[in-house]
Amino acid sequence: MNLTLRVWRQAGPTAPGRFETYEAKGVSEDSSFLEMLDTVNEGLIGAGHEPIEFMHDCREGICGTCALMINGQAHGPAERTTTCQLHMRTFSDGDEIIVEPWRAAGFPIVKDLVVDRSAFDRIIESGGYVSVATGSAQDANLIPIAKDSADIAMDAAACIGCGACVAACPNGAGQLFTAAKLMHLNSLPQGQPERYERTVAMVEVMEEHFGSCTNYGECEAACPKGISVDFIAAMNRDYRKALSRNRRSA
Amino acid sequence: MTVLDARVPEGPIETKWDDHRFAMKLVSPANKRKFSVIVVGTGLAGASAAATMGELGYNVKAFTFHDSARRAHSIAAQGGINAAKNYHGDGDSVHRLFHDTVKGGDFRSREANVHRLAEVSNNIIDQCVAQGVPFAREYGGLLDNRSFGGAQVSRTFYARGQTGQQLLLGAYQSLSAQVKAKTVELFNNTEMLDIVVVDGRAVGIVTRHLHTGEITSHAADAVVLATGGYSNVYYLSTNAMACNTSAIWRAHRKGAMFANPSFTQIHPTALPNSDELQSKLTLMSESLRNDGRIWVPKDLDEKRGPADIPDEDRDYFLERRYPAFGNLAPRDIASRAAKERVDAGYGVGPLKNGVYLDFSEATERLGRDVIEEKYGNLFEMYERITGENPYEVPMRIYPAPHYTMGGLWVDYELQTTIPGLFAIGEANFSDHGANRLGASALMQGLSDGYFVLPATIGNYLAPMLGKPKVDTSAPEFAEAERAVHEQNERFLSTNGTRTVDHYHRELGRIVWDYCGMERSREGLEKALSEIPALRTEFEANVRVLGSADTLNSSLEKAGRVADFFELAELMCRDALAREESCGGHFRVEYQTEDGEALRNDDEFAHVTAWEWSGDPSNPIEHREELRYESVQLATRSYK
Numbered sequence: 001m002n003l004t005l006r007v008w009r010q011a012g013p014t015a016p017g018r019f020e021t022y023e024a025k026g027v028s029e030d031s032s033f034l035e036m037l038d039t040v041n042e043g044l045i046g047a048g049h050e051p052i053e054f055m056h057d058c059r060e061g062i063c064g065t066c067a068l069m070i071n072g073q074a075h076g077p078a079e080r081t082t083t084c085q086l087h088m089r090t091f092s093d094g095d096e097i098i099v100e101p102w103r104a105a106g107f108p109i110v111k112d113l114v115v116d117r118s119a120f121d122r123i124i125e126s127g128g129y130v131s132v133a134t135g136s137a138q139d140a141n142l143i144p145i146a147k148d149s150a151d152i153a154m155d156a157a158a159c160i161g162c163g164a165c166v167a168a169c170p171n172g173a174g175q176l177f178t179a180a181k182l183m184h185l186n187s188l189p190q191g192q193p194e195r196y197e198r199t200v201a202m203v204e205v206m207e208e209h210f211g212s213c214t215n216y217g218e219c220e221a222a223c224p225k226g227i228s229v230d231f232i233a234a235m236n237r238d239y240r241k242a243l244s245r246n247r248r249s250a
Numbered sequence: 251m252t253v254l255d256a257r258v259p260e261g262p263i264e265t266k267w268d269d270h271r272f273a274m275k276l277v278s279p280a281n282k283r284k285f286s287v288i289v290v291g292t293g294l295a296g297a298s299a300a301a302t303m304g305e306l307g308y309n310v311k312a313f314t315f316h317d318s319a320r321r322a323h324s325i326a327a328q329g330g331i332n333a334a335k336n337y338h339g340d341g342d343s344v345h346r347l348f349h350d351t352v353k354g355g356d357f358r359s360r361e362a363n364v365h366r367l368a369e370v371s372n373n374i375i376d377q378c379v380a381q382g383v384p385f386a387r388e389y390g391g392l393l394d395n396r397s398f399g400g401a402q403v404s405r406t407f408y409a410r411g412q413t414g415q416q417l418l419l420g421a422y423q424s425l426s427a428q429v430k431a432k433t434v435e436l437f438n439n440t441e442m443l444d445i446v447v448v449d450g451r452a453v454g455i456v457t458r459h460l461h462t463g464e465i466t467s468h469a470a471d472a473v474v475l476a477t478g479g480y481s482n483v484y485y486l487s488t489n490a491m492a493c494n495t496s497a498i499w500r501a502h503r504k505g506a507m508f509a510n511p512s513f514t515q516i517h518p519t520a521l522p523n524s525d526e527l528q529s530k531l532t533l534m535s536e537s538l539r540n541d542g543r544i545w546v547p548k549d550l551d552e553k554r555g556p557a558d559i560p561d562e563d564r565d566y567f568l569e570r571r572y573p574a575f576g577n578l579a580p581r582d583i584a585s586r587a588a589k590e591r592v593d594a595g596y597g598v599g600p601l602k603n604g605v606y607l608d609f610s611e612a613t614e615r616l617g618r619d620v621i622e623e624k625y626g627n628l629f630e631m632y633e634r635i636t637g638e639n640p641y642e643v644p645m646r647i648y649p650a651p652h653y654t655m656g657g658l659w660v661d662y663e664l665q666t667t668i669p670g671l672f673a674i675g676e677a678n679f680s681d682h683g684a685n686r687l688g689a690s691a692l693m694q695g696l697s698d699g700y701f702v703l704p705a706t707i708g709n710y711l712a713p714m715l716g717k718p719k720v721d722t723s724a725p726e727f728a729e730a731e732r733a734v735h736e737q738n739e740r741f742l743s744t745n746g747t748r749t750v751d752h753y754h755r756e757l758g759r760i761v762w763d764y765c766g767m768e769r770s771r772e773g774l775e776k777a778l779s780e781i782p783a784l785r786t787e788f789e790a791n792v793r794v795l796g797s798a799d800t801l802n803s804s805l806e807k808a809g810r811v812a813d814f815f816e817l818a819e820l821m822c823r824d825a826l827a828r829e830e831s832c833g834g835h836f837r838v839e840y841q842t843e844d845g846e847a848l849r850n851d852d853e854f855a856h857v858t859a860w861e862w863s864g865d866p867s868n869p870i871e872h873r874e875e876l877r878y879e880s881v882q883l884a885t886r887s888y889k
Contacts, residue, residue, distance in 0.1 A: 012800065030524045032635075038751070039527055045749045045804065050796045053803060055317070058490040059530045061631065062415055063321045078634075085634050110461050111801045118438065121318050125430045129423035130382045134302040134700045135373065137380035141337060144391030154384040154409060157416060161320055190382045 001027050001093035005040065007052055008100045009112050017109070019098075029089040033076065034059060034066065036088055037099075054113040061085040061224065064160030067167070068113060069100040074164035074222040082162065082224040102167035106174060106210045117163050119209035120177060127201035128181045130190050143189055150188075157184040158225045166210060168222035174210030176219035178202055179235035180227045186238055196242035203239050254507070254859055254874040256661045258362040263880045267366040270662070271705055275712035282307035285711050288455055288470040289313070290442045290497055293322030294414070294692060295675025296476030297421035298699030304428030306704060311468060312425065312434055315441040315460060315492065320422040323478060323490040324695060327414025328535035328628065329398065330406035331378075331692040333371040338395055342403040344368045351690060352881045354400040354580055355655070355683020356833035356849065358510070358857070361880055362662060363680045370701040371693050375407055377700055381420040385409050398688035399536055400580035400888075406689045411535055411627045417692055421699070440466075441806065444730040445473060445501045445671065452671035453720040456730045460806065463799035465731050467722040471711055472670045474703065475501060476695075479654035479676040481514065483814045483821065484766070485758020487651035488520055488533040494810035495817050498658050498677050506666040507859040507872060509659035509679035511817065512825035515686055515834045516767050518584035520650030521635060522604035531650035532635055534607070535628055536688040539577045541612035541621065542645070544568050544588070546596040546605050556598070556606055556644045567591055567605075575888040582685045582834045582847075583888060585649035589767050590845065592648065604646035613641065649767060653691060655682040655834065656824075659859040659874070663706035664698060667859075670710060674698035679857070684833025738798040741808040746791030750807045753788040754814070757781070761818050765825050770838045774826040778819065782867060785815040816866040823860075823869060830854045851883050 003024040010017030022044070027036050034056050041051035057065040066083040070076035076086045091097065099113065107115040157180070165176035182202055185191030191198070213232060220229045259270040277285065286309040289300040297319055300312040316322060336342040348368040352359060379385065379393070385407050386394040395404040409416040428434040437457070444456040446467070454469035480495035481487035502508045519538060520531045545564045552559065567587055569576040579587070588605045597603050613621050618641065622629070629640045636646075658666045658673040660680055665672050675695040682690065764770075764777035788811070796802045831840040831847035832854070840848040855878075861870040 028525055028527065030637075031527055032529075035527050035529050038529055042749050042751065045793055045795060048795070051804060053801050057316070057321060057492050058323060058326045060326055060532050061634075062412065063323070063325050063490060065317070065321050080630075081634060085631070087635065087637070089637060114801060117317060121320075121426070121436075121438075124423060125426040129427045130380065131427060132377070132380040132424075133305045134298075134377060134424075134704070137373075137376040140335070140375045140379040140385075141392050143379060145387055146391050147387045147389050150384050150387040153382070154416075157384050157409075157419065158412065160415070161318065184384065185382050188382050188384070190380055 001029065001088070001091065003027055003091065004096045006096065006098045009052065010109055012111055013108060027088050029087070031088050032059065032084060033070070033086040033088065034084050052113065053111045056084055059084040062160060064162040067102050067115065067162055067164065069103060069167060071098050074102070074168040075224055080224055080226050082160070102163055104166045104172035106166055106172055107163060119174070120161055120163065122209065123174070123178055123202050123205050124181065126205040127194065127198040128185070130185060131194060145189060153184050153187045156180045156187065156227065156231055159227055160225060162224065164222040164224060165219035168218040169211065170216055170218065171211035171214060173213045174206045175213040175232045175235070176223065176227055176229065178206040179231040182238065183231045183234050195238065196245055199235065199238045199242045200246070203235070252872050254659065254872055256360060256874055258360070258662045263362060263365045266362050267369055274706065274709040277708045277712050277715070279307055281715055283309060284715065285309065286311065286470040287472050287474060287707065288468060289474045289476060290455065291322065291476035291478060291677070292316070292319035292422070292425065293324035293476060293478060293675060294418055294421055294695035295699040296322070296474070297418065297425045298696050299474060299476060299674060299703050300434050301421060301424035301428050302700050302704040303707070304431065304433035307433065310428070310434040311437065311470060313437045313440050313442055313457060315439065317439055319425055319436060319438070320419060322418060323493050324418045324692070325415045326490065327692055328411045328533065329537040330396065330408035330413045330689040331374065331417065332398070332405050332689040333375045333407060333693065334368055334405060335372055335375060337393060338404050340403045342405050346403065347371060347405065349881055350401050351681070351687060352683070353886055354685055354687040356685050356847070356886055357683065357851070357855065357878060357883055358513070358832050358876065359683030360680050360876060361878060365880070366702065367681050367694055367697050370697045373701060374693060374696045378417060378420050381424060383409065383416045383420045396537060397540055397578060399539060399578045399584065400687040408537070411537070411625065414692060417696065421696070442497050443500065443734045443809070445504050446726050446730050447504050447668060448720045448724050448726050451669045453724070454722065454727065456727065456734055458734065461801050463797070463802070465734055467727040467731060469720055469722045469727070471714060471719065472672065472707055474672045474674060475658065475677050476674045476699065477677050479657065480814070480817060481651040481654055483758070483818050484651040484762050485755050486523065486528065486531050486762070488517060488531050491530065494813065496810050496813045498673065499813040499817055501658060501666065501668065501671060503862050504668065505862070506668045506671055507659040507861050508656070508820060509857050509859045510656040510824065511821045511860065512765060512828065512835055513655035513684050513833065514651060515581055515653040515655060516585045516649040517652030518581055518588055518649050519607065519647045520652070522599060522601065522646055522648040532631070533650065533652060534632065534645065534647060536581070538607060538625060538628060541616070541624070542577065542607040542609050543611060544577055544605055544607055546591045546598060550595050556608070565591070565596070572888045579888045580685060580687060585767060586836060588649055599646045604648045606644040607647045608644035609640065610644070651766070653686055655679065655684060655686055659857065663709060664703050665706070665710065672703060672707065674703050684835055737809060738805060741792065741794040741805055742798060744790070744792050744794065746793045748791055748793060750792055750794065750804055750811050753784065753792060754807070754811045756784055757811070757814060757818060760784070761821065765822050768836050768838055769825045771826065774822045777822045778826070781815065781819050781822065788812070788815065819866050820860055820869055824858055827858060827871065828854055849885070855883070
């Protein structure tokens with residue numbers, strides 16, 4: 001199939017950006033979206049133009065590196081699919097495709113389609129862990145965990161940290177990511193001792209970097225791992241509890 | 251040729267590690283803060299090592315070329331992690347895990363290292379559970395296990411099909427806690443481009459910031475490489491796009507010996523190649539072989555769809571050839587058996603380049619719900635890529651390069667032949683011999699990172715207390731920086747006609763054809779004439795546009811592909827020198843009558859470690875003799 005791409009090009013963080021138009025010809029419907037971009041880049045280099053920079057690595061939907069707005073949708077039109085797992089059979093011959101980087105104030109542009117997502121690391125560093133020094137753990141089966149609790153924790157832990165939730169949100173809010181990370185640990189016995197300190201610390205750092213949640217729900221729809229907005233409600237409950245505990249102890 | 255001494259402690263194998271931990275010198279808690287350690291790579295091995303050394307009180311500088319430490323390729327491991335817990339009472343023990351791993355590696359690994367690995371396997375599970383890794387559970391709340399290839403017990407712990415992701419997030423979170431505690435300084439988007447050696451000791455690295463192009467020197471008392479494997483030398487592999495050999499290769503060029511480079515693992519269950527432009531091969535977890543049955547049609551001219559082919563017209567070739575292990579035969583054996591059928595013309599799919607992995611029998615026996623619970627995410631991934639629904643049509647699979655057992659030579663303390671330079675995880679060579687068993691890579695990465703290196707590094711650092719330190723003003727740092735600048739300038743000014751990817755693809759084809767699943771003297775010699783010729787053309791004709799002072803992924807790739815060229819030559823030389831078949835190294839000249847690998851223990855029960863001579867075509871060979879005292883050398887049989 002033949003496609004017309006309109007791709008956001010931007011030389012650096014402070015340089016002005018613009019859309020450039022490229023023709024992608026003879027694209028195989030079995031190739032992935034990123035393989036299509038690889039081919040466009042080979043053509044650009046051949047013609048003496050600098051290739052389009054974009055983020056990618058594992059190309060199997062788990063590392064969370066790839067991140068493109070495709071026709072205005074985070075990771076494109078296929079449900080529960082990262083950009084790297086989006087295949088060209090989703091599109092039709094003659095389509096025009098608009099390709100942009102994540103659009104969010106919390107993710108400044110580095111170059112072309114590459115953004116800086118280090119705000120997510122700051123949230124984890126603020127408390128997204130269980131403090132357990134290496135070698136100090138008891139036998140693993142001394143902590144029985146009901147299967148449904150383990151499953152809920154795993155549902156939250158499946159987050160790949162790609163940032164589609166932020167990019168899809170009209171407010172550029174970071175609630176779904178933060179809630180997924182929090183509720184992974186907060187729903188397990190191992191996460192209880194630090195539960196409330198963790199919640200307050202992570203929510204506060206999240207608010208420094210990202211917008212506010214007004215329950216659009218776009219985040220869940222865009223999430224390639226189908227993380228539920230229910231985790232945001234759970235995070236809010238834990239946050240309120242944490243604040244009231246703080247008041248009591250003050 | 252010299253004989254390398256791995257400095258394996260004396261005494262019975264069961265107590266070597268304990269005895270050695272007592273014998274090693276310690277750095278007291280108050281003195282640890284006087285030492286700095288550089289860790290390159292933040293996958294399972296790197297993140298766990300950096301976090302643990304940070305907890306111990308060392309000043310750690312951790313480097314990753316990813317935008318976040320959480321993105322290393324460990325994250326893509328699907329199936330699980332082994333441990334000798336014997337929670338299911340099916341006869342497992344430290345000794346059995348040790349024994350299975352030595353045998354699985356076809357008797358080309360170092361016994362003492364493997365035993366230590368099996369010993370600490372249980373601590374890893376404890377540590378990870380305490381961190382909140384959501385391993386699969388049974389209804390009673392206890393941990394669930396499953397089976398993997400090469401084992402007759404259930405010892406694999408898993409978190410759905412995302413075990414690597416969950417273990418890496420655990421290690422990344424521990425690392426993040428140390429970043430907050432300021433014991434670890436983390437450098438993202440920063441690629442190591444050279445190692446700096448002063449007076450024979452590793453004292454630092456030179457890096458390039460991938461966004462700004464800034465070249466920087468970093469000094470430390472010791473350097474740890476945790477930079478993974480080199481399967482991307484084949485161009486098409488299951489590795490992530492950025493995986494490369496550059497860190498260990500540049501260490502090799504500075505004097506670290508490279509061991510068994512030709513020991514590469516071709517994983518049996520990846521998706522077959524679909525077309526020329528394909529950029530990578532996707533793995534389907536080995537755990538699928540627990541319930542899936544592998545077959546091809548018995549008839550060369552089979553025209554029916556898979557569902558219409560009755561059982562008597564199917565050849566379940568693994569069950570036929572290896573009745574005891576069946577579909578769970580080790581990876582090297584399962585891969586070669588699939589290749590044998592496809593080469594003989596029995597392949598399935600439009601390009602006749604795959605074999606079926608069929609769940610219809612298991613779905614009937616267990617119900618679709620159980621299959622979905624166990625493998626749902628893998629089935630979804632398969633459908634997303636191929637457009638076919640594996641609940642209805644059998645999957646099509648074919649072997650793909652996946653893991654490299656070879657790597658930097660390390661002694662018992664994980665130190666390379668450069669004092670002060672350590673290599674952990676897939677970057678070293680020690681534990682898997684000529685073939686790694688499934689679910690053992692995660693185990694080894696975390697064993698090295700959480701438990702082994704943080705203990706052994708003290709033995710190197712302790713005698714250096716109070717001695718003068720080298721800083722980045724040493725001329726060797728300036729020299730290394732100059733070499734990095736020069737290489738970048740050379741790529742940018744070549745202005746040839748072909749892209750870096752073009753040369754990488756061509757190189758990969760040569761290595762896959764002649765140093766892949768099967769090797770022969772004739773083929774290897776051909777590769778050894780083709781690789782240097784292609785390298786010369788690459789150097790003269792590659793086209794890298796743009797500049798070095800901005801994000802430039804072509805420039806990054808050019809440096810990595812240049813190193814792959816030199817490594818590819820060494821792999822072929824190593825494969826040529828090893829005149830036997832063992833594990834993943836199958837030389838067609840050395841096979842039994844029924845096509846199994848024919849080992850030669852009299853002449854080749856050794857590790858081959860190569861020293862850089864300055865000329866990629868003339869490496870210097872050294873050896874470490876392998877002695878088997880606890881496991882008896884025997885011909886592997888999975889029949």
